[in-house]
Amino acid sequence: MTQENIHLGASAVPQASLGANPVLKLLPLTLTVFIGFLTLGMQLPVLPLHLHDTLGMGTLVIGLVVGAQFAAALLSRTWAGNFADMRGGKRAVMVGLVTAAVSGLVYLVSLAFVAVPVTSVWLLLGGRVLLAFGESLIVTGALGWGMGLVGAQHAGKVMAWNGIAMYGAYALGAPLGVALNSVWGFTGIAVATVFIALLALVIVSGVRAVAPTATRRTPFYKVMGAVWVPSMGLAFCSVGFGVITAFIALLFAARDWGNASLAFTAFGVAFIAARLLFGHLPDKFGGARVALVCVLIETVGLLLIWGADTATLAYLGAALTGFGYSLAFPGFGVEAVRRAPPQARGLAMGAYVAFLDISLGITSPLAGLLASGWGIGAVYLGGAIAVALSFAVALMLLRGREAPVP
Template sequence: MTIKPADKPASLTPLASTGAPSFVVFLRLAPLTLAVFIAFLTIGLQLPVLPLHLKDALGMNATMVGVVVGAQFAAALLSRAWAGNQADLHGAKRAVVMGFMAAAVSALIYLASLALLDRPALSVLVLLAGRVVLALGESLVVTGAMSWGIALVGPQHGGKVMAWLGIAIYAAMACGAPLGVAVSHVYGFAGICLVSLAIALLALVLIAGLRPVAPGASRRTPFYKVLGAVWQPGLGLALSSVGFGVITAFIALLFAARGWGDSSLAFTSFGVAFIIARLLFAHLPDRIGGARVALVCVLIEALGQLLIWQADASALAYAGAALTGFGYSLAFPGFGVEAMRRAPPQTRGLAMGAYVAFLDLSLGVTSPLAGALASQVGVQGVYLAGAVLVGLSMLVALHLMRSPGEGT
């Protein structure tokens, strides 16, 4: 149902640009942040389990693991424009609700793939279908939640919106990874599917009681118009996201290859460092400029990738994952603030969709290419490549510092 501007509750008017402390912003965003956290536990559960399921239960090689993992991000890329327009035209709440429903359906598709274990190729195809549906859900949730959050607190707090929602997403991944390993050990991949379904339904129940905000646009905006405004910070996001991508897809395989045991603590190290950085420094992109923050953070992230590349013990890999998470944490809102400043106010949902599409592009391309590289030079080599590509995003940050966007 389309919400008319007159229907927007007075309590949901954006916070004033002056006198709104971070705690007030946090309280306004807290219910939405909690719902996003619960929903993304679904993805967190799968991070350490899906690559090993593909390798051990279905006999797939590293290249195919990269293809299946990357399929979610490729599908999300193709759905960002649609998801952004859904949020702008029909309301952010509707987009988020649709996203949670899609996540529930993807869990059912995953469950169906288990009936085909004796036909591995077909089972992988069903898993791919589940990844595509999950991608649609993730795209709707992220785009809708960002649009909803910015409408709640105002664009002057856009960096905080991205920071807090990012905390929810990566906290869910940090908590979900060891939970996924525990569930898998007891109940196998079927347990992962059932818990994922329950989590998606719980998020749907939680979001149902939250009040909507009015749609921000009355007609569809062509994607290319917004893409032209955000492509430069989007390129910075794409390059900086490579570090996250190679941890997501290959850290479990690295630990297995090195005989280091359970990899879930690497995801937890990444997530905890990510959260600490945002708790301490989430205000910086709004205060001193997104490009300045991104410049420092991608350097830290690149150092983390180099540490994993050189790691000869699991403790060093944990430290590298933590540095990667700490640096990537503020790279996303840093480049994101620059994207928001360059986009028309009435298309913020679509602009955020276009911006996040660069993350999808990065992860969708990184996973299969890194898988092919791992097949040739070993899994550890993908982290040297990750360091190089993350380092290139420093050049984008420097360029953005020299050409600041117009305020919105």
């Protein structure tokens, strides 16, 4: 079988199939991603408390254990992308879910060593690394698999619905994790991690697989050379997301505006509403054109927060930031898919999402330095300037939209 035939079998689904309700075709896969990412969402508010209150660890160790998952996810993106291309998106997602379930078993083993905190922490660290590998496989596999099911011309919808699943899982997972922890402690989190991952595995097992798109590993530099420009657009516009999640609570405290939870709610509701109502626009009008408009909306939102003198204006700024960022992500992503070699779209998506990891990893410490020197409000001015740089990237993509795909 030739490379071209392999590609046609994977992504050139019959046209009648492509036109038949792509969102409905993606629904089981979206549900699987949502359920799978609950395992991450549950742990966000609980793991630091377990490390501090139960194991007696300080902030440095807590930061290392929590951050290990994000670092390992970044380092595993390339491997996960090649795995999805060579073994198929369905297998990548299923292996990722099994790996997530095993991470829950490692958490359970760590609880047997609570009396030896150092051993327990090392086991937790191992569980976080396993979860990171699982998350990388789920994300890259789901993106490649979704495009194989509905066609690359619906790449924007695939990214939009996967994003809804992921961020929805974070939003629901956090209170679910707190509730489980309050009744059963960290044991409840560990057991739930195992069973939730297995539940998602049962759901995804019935979804039609698509053929792998590659027979050999694609060198990372070849894919990066094709997608680095839209990936830089993602990195710049993700700064807005980073400063909202990391510093909005500190801003509200500094200005005596009370609880910042409504700002998170405003961001999240606007983010999901934009995906639900307008998630089809990058496919219809082009990713660069949609990103161009949306990063302007995100920039205005951050400037509103920077200049806000009331909590209401800050809520509005958070909502605009969430709305703009929501569609900028698939906007730049559609451009990355268009430029990627067809046989390496899983690797391309892994490389693209890695720029989100890099952006969030760099944003927090740099914004912290900015806040220490010029005040917490300066974080949002700096964020607006960074997001505005993604406008220049979108312009570059728009002007080069007829460039041939490698």
